[in-house]
Amino acid sequence: MPRATLHNRQDSLERALHLFWQKGFHATSLKDLERTLDMRPGSIYAAFGSKDALFQEALERYARLGLVELERTLAEYDSPLSGLAAYLRKLGCLRDQELPSRACMLVKSLLELGEREQAALGKAEALLEAMEACFVDQFRAAKHAGELEPSADPVRLGRRLQAEVMGLRAYAQREVDSQAVHALADDMARSIEALRLS
Amino acid sequence: MPRATLHNRQDSLERALHLFWQKGFHATSLKDLERTLDMRPGSIYAAFGSKDALFQEALERYARLGLVELERTLAEYDSPLSGLAAYLRKLGCLRDQELPSRACMLVKSLLELGEREQAALGKAEALLEAMEACFVDQFRAAKHAGELEPSADPVRLGRRLQAEVMGLRAYAQREVDSQAVHALADDMARSIEALRLS
DNA sequence: CGATTTATTGAGCGATTGCTCAAAATTGGC
């Protein structure tokens, strides 16, 4: 009985994510979204509620995809430390890929949003926390596997890695050449590998 | 013969810097600036030209103050490596101070600005490059002083430190407790000190 | 073929954006 839906919601969300990731929340206007989603304002609001709500959905999707990618990388390695090092080296290729932005959308949001967008800001913080928790878990696994010395603190190591990833990706956002980012990521990866008990 | 200028230009710039650093470029409206500077639009435009130009001046002032602070810290130590470690530990106190933002304004700008604000974006990049160059110089000095092993690469070390500072300050922007930021900064400082030849 | 249901449209709302400029206010020199 109803009219068939013309737009695939998932696909629209993907396009919106692409746009928000590239331009940030404030610099993305509804006109931009209308163009990119090929939808009129009414349809966008019927599907997503508001610009803010759409942004939050995009944030969550971004983080989910990022976590999947992280865990996929980690799963390729038997050694937890090797998995983390490999993840860093993958990030070193950021400058080569064609992406909306080289910087992490969560960090972009963390730095851009203020009190007026508290809901989205809180979501970004929570998702960063989840990312950090994943790192901590991985270091815990490394410790359990005997890769780390007994005195090692997985919480501090996870926190440090989180900060390094934030830094690496912010650095990659600069107009530096690809080789520099690769070298930086490699240096960070070596630091992780240096934690391994020989 | 002219009418005396009512507002101190330097002071106005300082207030604008405070506001831009806190809210970012896009989220700061002229109404906000009018309120904070206690100036009407005409005066602001007479003094600074445009919102974009004012932002660029604020960026430059921010970076100049930051570089001064960095060099002041470094000058307190005879050992280049100790100076860098001390700088990191100072950043570890970010969460305790009352600042417009814990994140670096240059990084916030780097992540927020797009093609439409290319001039300001380019300025932020150049200022970050200057910061990195300062780090590189310091590592060069450390190498010359025999603190680093001969094979050490000051360019890579400077780049790495730049990324760590970016990461540390982005991390500090999160709603984490002060102790975590202190621990993170300390871990980073220890990494620097670990480079020292015993 | 209606009838019904739902998706989509797009003109346009009130508010806000960055900004302009003629007028008013304030000074110092004569």
Next chain:
DNA sequence: GCCAATTTTGAGCAATCGCTCAATAAATCG
């Protein structure tokens, strides 16, 4: 006190902002 020089004002511009909603289009039902 008056003129000239300069700063400051603030109403208000055109454009854009996020968003609403009555009208329209499309699809499935009997």
